[in-house]
Amino acid sequence: MGIISLASANSCWRGLDYYKRNNVVKVNKINEFEYSSIVKGSKNYKVYLNIKHPRKSTCECPLAKGRRVICKHIIATYFKAIPGEARNFEEEQTKLQEEYEEYQDELYNKAIRYIMKMSRNELIEELIHIFDYGPEWIYDDFLKRNYIE
Numbered sequence: 001m002g003i004i005s006l007a008s009a010n011s012c013w014r015g016l017d018y019y020k021r022n023n024v025v026k027v028n029k030i031n032e033f034e035y036s037s038i039v040k041g042s043k044n045y046k047v048y049l050n051i052k053h054p055r056k057s058t059c060e061c062p063l064a065k066g067r068r069v070i071c072k073h074i075i076a077t078y079f080k081a082i083p084g085e086a087r088n089f090e091e092e093q094t095k096l097q098e099e100y101e102e103y104q105d106e107l108y109n110k111a112i113r114y115i116m117k118m119s120r121n122e123l124i125e126e127l128i129h130i131f132d133y134g135p136e137w138i139y140d141d142f143l144k145r146n147y148i149e
């Protein structure tokens, strides 16, 4: 499994930010798969990166120390060590976001088409169901938008 898919989304985005801000001050290539670095954060952290076995990567920060967690410092080191990976990550995220938005639009259009075909009684039942089972803000929002006190 790739190192990106093993890290949380938060670690990936913050790692990207660290990389872009040049917080990775020193990368040392040990061999084809292993790197060490120093990453500037609230402190300077020593990072060991293993691309072949990402879970073996380590960092001295509180999140990753003594645990098999891929933190933002490890991700930042990865982006610095492997040219093009930061751009690949961003392109992949943009693509996922676009696919998600397309999917949302499709769902919305389907829902509208369905609503247009519903009878008055079906609409009433559905609206009551939404108020009973939906999040409270739907109900609040409905009352506010219709000036119902």
Ligand SMILES: [Zn+2]
Pocket (backbone or CB within 6 Å): 045, 059, 060, 061, 062, 063, 064, 071, 072, 073, 074
């Ligand atoms: Zn760390």
